[in-house]
Amino acid sequence: MAAGRPSGGNGGRRNLATFRNGKRGSVMNGPFQPPANGDGNHPFHHLRKLVNQWFDERPLQKLFETLDDYFAQTFAAAYIPIEVKETKRDYQIIVRLPDIKRDQISLQWHEDGLQLVIDHHETIESSDDSGHVYERRQQRRRVARMIPFPYPVAEHEVKASFQNGTLVIRLPQKRKYIGID
Structure with a gap:
């Protein structure tokens, strides 16, 4: 090695390395230090x-x-589940509708079935301890379901009742079963 020349064989050019804590490494190799909260x-x-x-x-x-x-x-609420029961006299279509009032339900007769429409609307208010309302939301949902008839039924033969959140629709039993000996 010649006197007065830096070691490393790069012809006297400085590289981008530095010494940190006595170790040679890149300037960016140190651990990240977030700014002090000061x-x-x-x-x-x-x-x-x-x-x-x-x-x-x-x-x-x-x-x-x-x-x-x-x-x-x-x-x-997009799907209205129904339950169908068959008795000797009629078919019963049972629809459980908790929190729905009678005036929110409509049944529309069609030749091949009934359309059940529920138009549910409610207002929800939130208030603080002193009674001041700080949030008021209104929700309105309209849900419909077509209930097909298994056979043609006249409009006057369909009966419906609504009690305690349960809608019961009755269709007359048209089929006659023949006993087999």
Whole structure:
């Protein structure tokens, strides 16, 4: 090695390496050091404070909960389950409709079946301890289901009653069964 020449064989050019804690490495190889929380004079102090506040308050959590509630309610009520019972005199179509009032139900007769329509509307209010309303939501859902008849039925033969959240639709039994000896 010649006197006065730096070692390393790069012709006297300096490379981008430095010594940190007695070890040779790149300037960017050190562990990340976040800015000190200090007195707020750091240029990114305000930004860090906003980001921390955003994650602490979780504003999206309430939004997602609201969306989850909306879709759960929408798709839960989108299908009206029915139960069909057959007796010797008639067919009974039983529809359980909790929290539905009689005036929210309509039955429309068609030659090949009945259309059951439920028009449910409600107002939900939230208030604080002093009685001041801080949230008021109105919901309206309209759900319909076609209930097909197994055979032609005249309109005057269809009977319906609604009690205690249960709608019962009665169709006359048209088929006659023949006993086999």
